[in-house]
Amino acid sequence: MRILLVEDDPTLGSAVRDYLTRETYAVDCVECLAGARACLPGNYKVVVLDLGLPDGDGLSLLPLLRKEIDPPAVLILTAQDRLSDRVRGLDAGADDYLVKPFDLPELAARLRALVRRRAGRRSPQIELGALVIDPGAHEVRLAGTLVELTAQEYALVIAFAEHPRQVLSRQQLEDAIHTLDQSALSNIVEVYVSRLRRKFGRHSIRTIRGFGYQWGVAGTVDGEDGE
Amino acid sequence: MTLTGAGSVTRAVARSLLLGLTLLWLAGVLGSGIVLKRLIDQKSDDELQESGAILMSLVSHTEDLLITAAVLGETKPGPTTGTAHERFIYQIRDAAGGVLLRSHNATPDLLDVPLQEGFVDAGEWRVVTIADPVNKRFLQLADPLAERREALVSALLWLTVPLGVLLAFAAFIVFRASRSLVQQVQRTALAVSRQDPQALGLLPLDGVVTEMRPAVEATNRLLARLAEALEAERSFTYNSAHEIRTPIAAALAQAQLLAANATGTGLTDQADALVRALARLARLAERLLALARAEGAQPLADEWVDLARVVQLTVDEFHHNPRLRGRRIVGEASPARVRGDLDAVGLAVRNLVENALVHGAGGTVIRLVCKATRDATTLAVIDDGPGAPGTDVSSLTNRFARGSGAAGGGAGLGLSIVDTLARRMGAKLVLSSPVEGHRTGFEARLVWNATSSAGAVAVPTGTSSRSARSPDRIGKG
Numbered sequence: 001m002r003i004l005l006v007e008d009d010p011t012l013g014s015a016v017r018d019y020l021t022r023e024t025y026a027v028d029c030v031e032c033l034a035g036a037r038a039c040l041p042g043n044y045k046v047v048v049l050d051l052g053l054p055d056g057d058g059l060s061l062l063p064l065l066r067k068e069i070d071p072p073a074v075l076i077l078t079a080q081d082r083l084s085d086r087v088r089g090l091d092a093g094a095d096d097y098l099v100k101p102f103d104l105p106e107l108a109a110r111l112r113a114l115v116r117r118r119a120g121r122r123s124p125q126i127e128l129g130a131l132v133i134d135p136g137a138h139e140v141r142l143a144g145t146l147v148e149l150t151a152q153e154y155a156l157v158i159a160f161a162e163h164p165r166q167v168l169s170r171q172q173l174e175d176a177i178h179t180l181d182q183s184a185l186s187n188i189v190e191v192y193v194s195r196l197r198r199k200f201g202r203h204s205i206r207t208i209r210g211f212g213y214q215w216g217v218a219g220t221v222d223g224e225d226g227e
Numbered sequence: 228m229t230l231t232g233a234g235s236v237t238r239a240v241a242r243s244l245l246l247g248l249t250l251l252w253l254a255g256v257l258g259s260g261i262v263l264k265r266l267i268d269q270k271s272d273d274e275l276q277e278s279g280a281i282l283m284s285l286v287s288h289t290e291d292l293l294i295t296a297a298v299l300g301e302t303k304p305g306p307t308t309g310t311a312h313e314r315f316i317y318q319i320r321d322a323a324g325g326v327l328l329r330s331h332n333a334t335p336d337l338l339d340v341p342l343q344e345g346f347v348d349a350g351e352w353r354v355v356t357i358a359d360p361v362n363k364r365f366l367q368l369a370d371p372l373a374e375r376r377e378a379l380v381s382a383l384l385w386l387t388v389p390l391g392v393l394l395a396f397a398a399f400i401v402f403r404a405s406r407s408l409v410q411q412v413q414r415t416a417l418a419v420s421r422q423d424p425q426a427l428g429l430l431p432l433d434g435v436v437t438e439m440r441p442a443v444e445a446t447n448r449l450l451a452r453l454a455e456a457l458e459a460e461r462s463f464t465y466n467s468a469h470e471i472r473t474p475i476a477a478a479l480a481q482a483q484l485l486a487a488n489a490t491g492t493g494l495t496d497q498a499d500a501l502v503r504a505l506a507r508l509a510r511l512a513e514r515l516l517a518l519a520r521a522e523g524a525q526p527l528a529d530e531w532v533d534l535a536r537v538v539q540l541t542v543d544e545f546h547h548n549p550r551l552r553g554r555r556i557v558g559e560a561s562p563a564r565v566r567g568d569l570d571a572v573g574l575a576v577r578n579l580v581e582n583a584l585v586h587g588a589g590g591t592v593i594r595l596v597c598k599a600t601r602d603a604t605t606l607a608v609i610d611d612g613p614g615a616p617g618t619d620v621s622s623l624t625n626r627f628a629r630g631s632g633a634a635g636g637g638a639g640l641g642l643s644i645v646d647t648l649a650r651r652m653g654a655k656l657v658l659s660s661p662v663e664g665h666r667t668g669f670e671a672r673l674v675w676n677a678t679s680s681a682g683a684v685a686v687p688t689g690t691s692s693r694s695a696r697s698p699d700r701i702g703k704g
């Protein structure tokens with residue numbers, strides 16, 4: 001899942017980026033509004049936005065974000081702690097508001113809640129057929145059995161789980177993992193799709209020629225896989 | 228200055244001016260009376276002298292009659308003075324003092340004055356004695372002193388009577404003039420009293436009388452200086468908060484990242500200790516920033532604050548907080564609003580929740596409850612932790628005070644901050660432990676009395692469809 005982090009303090013920004021990367025998010029980090037605008041349009045699920053930026057108020061980015069085809073959720077991360085600041089931010093269209101200093105686990109929990117809210121899920125767990133994902137624990141279970149996944153594999157599973165029954169393009173899957181694996185492999189998506197098929201079964205991911213990939217039926221190893 | 232005060236000033240000015248005017252006028256009348264009496268006496272004496280001379284010449288033509296009267300040893304009534312009211316009386320006496328002739332209205336004992344030329348007062352009469360050295364006779368002519376007094380009184384009366392009219396007219400003029408002047412002052416005073424503490428605008432100089440202008444200009448200079456000082460304080464408080472929070476946030480985030488990466492290595496304990504120390508530093512900095520804001524001179528806004536929304540926002544703020552440690556935070560918000568400052572209310576409630584996070588450890592839930600009744604509007608933060616057993620809860624509002632069984636981590640500032648904010652908002656902080664109806668727990672309640680102050684008028688929210696009897700539950704940790 002891609003996240004745009006707009007934070008002008010490089011020390012804080014790098015810590016948040018690295019922590020969220022550990023949490024299997026694909027994070028783009030910029031330090032100003034101009035950098036954020038340059039990243040748009042982008043396939044971001046969440047924008048973590050500081051307000052007091054060198055080139056303006058972070059809230060001025062919200063209208064631009066709303067013009068996205070799939071507008072990302074916005075979490076404001078700021079030192080402005082007054083209740084009126086919070087009201088101003090939420091009324092401007094932000095989805096959540098977190099005041100500095102904060103706990104990184106709390107930020108991660110809020111991001112998960114935002115994603116869950118966007119997907120219309122009430123439960124913190126994601127169910128995809130026999131697959132049950134616990135984003136808080138980063139655990140994936142197939143028919144009750146824990147499946148060990150790398151961060152990149154987990155990010156791909158989350159990307160499929162967030163878009164059930166949808167065909168995800170190669171670019172979308174690359175976006176989901178691109179900051180997690182900076183290797184120059186041109187077939188990186190194919191590599192990780194192949195690994196997931198080995199763990200969840202050949203039919204777990206279907207290849208839709210000319211379009212991309214679709215999560216299929218996990219837990220089976222026989223039959224056609226559509227390739 | 229109040230309107231009543233202004234009225235009294237007007238009356239005082241009018242009273243003083245009129246009293247002074249009256250005294251001055253009466254002094255003038257008194258002086259005039261003295262001069263007038265002298266003039267009347269002088270004029271009357273001249274008239275008496277002149278009349279005496281005329282009468283003496285008349286008497287010389289009645290010499291035979293006088294001789295006859297002397298032979299007969301009788302006194303005869305003489306000719307009248309011819310005046311309409313017979314003001315004068317007279318008598319003619321010989322050198323021995325015997326009365327030769329007298330006017331018919333003169334009694335024998337009336338003019339018993341010495342035979343010496345000149346004027347003398349005899350009882351109610353002014354007597355002039357004129358000698359006739361040829362015939363060795365004396366004419367004594369008198370006119371009544373009462374007449375002179377009447378003339379004097381009449382003159383003084385005519386001087387005094389207009390004073391009443393003058394005083395009434397002067398009172399009107401003085402009252403109008405002083406009232407006009409006082410109104411000038413009053414306008415300036417009203418402009419001062421209507422100053423918006425948030426804006427601190429300058430007083431208008433239009434229409435200010437010349438004498439008041441220096442005072443208004445000086446006040447404007449002071450207001451401008453005060454506004455600058457308040458803005459500097461506000462800016463410092465706000466900017467320093469930002470400048471302090473960001474590096475602390477960066478250090479804390481780096482430490483937490485380090486702790487996460489150190490999992491499973493030998494550095495885990497050190498990394499966790501670093502995180503705890505920085506987190507404590509962050510909380511202490513927050514408390515000090517909050518204390519600076521609570522005790523600052525910045526005026527608080529006087530606006531409607533929706534307590535239900537404050538509850539909701541505060542629950543949203545804390546419901547992912549790791550320090551809940553398994554506890555839930557819920558809001559039970561009935562429609563309620565008060566006059567006050569949103570940020571001050573928010574800061575107070577946040578500090579109450581922080582207090583519950585630190586000292587309510589071991590509980591299961593932190594409840595934020597707001598409601599309005601006829602008598603008061605309240606917002607309470609209630610936890611079901613151990614409470615403060617054996618502690619005088621009222622002492623917990625003292626700075627750096629901690630309950631006897633308090634868990635570590637608190638700076639002892641939170642409730643002091645809330646108490647300060649409550650007093651500034653016209654509310655009061657009520658603490659109780661254990662919670663009513665329970666054996667444990669701690670409740671901190673902000674109470675806005677509906678009648679206690681203008682800054683704490685509490686009314687139910689009219690536009691909300693929520694029922695006061697069935698509060699909404701908000702959020703969950």
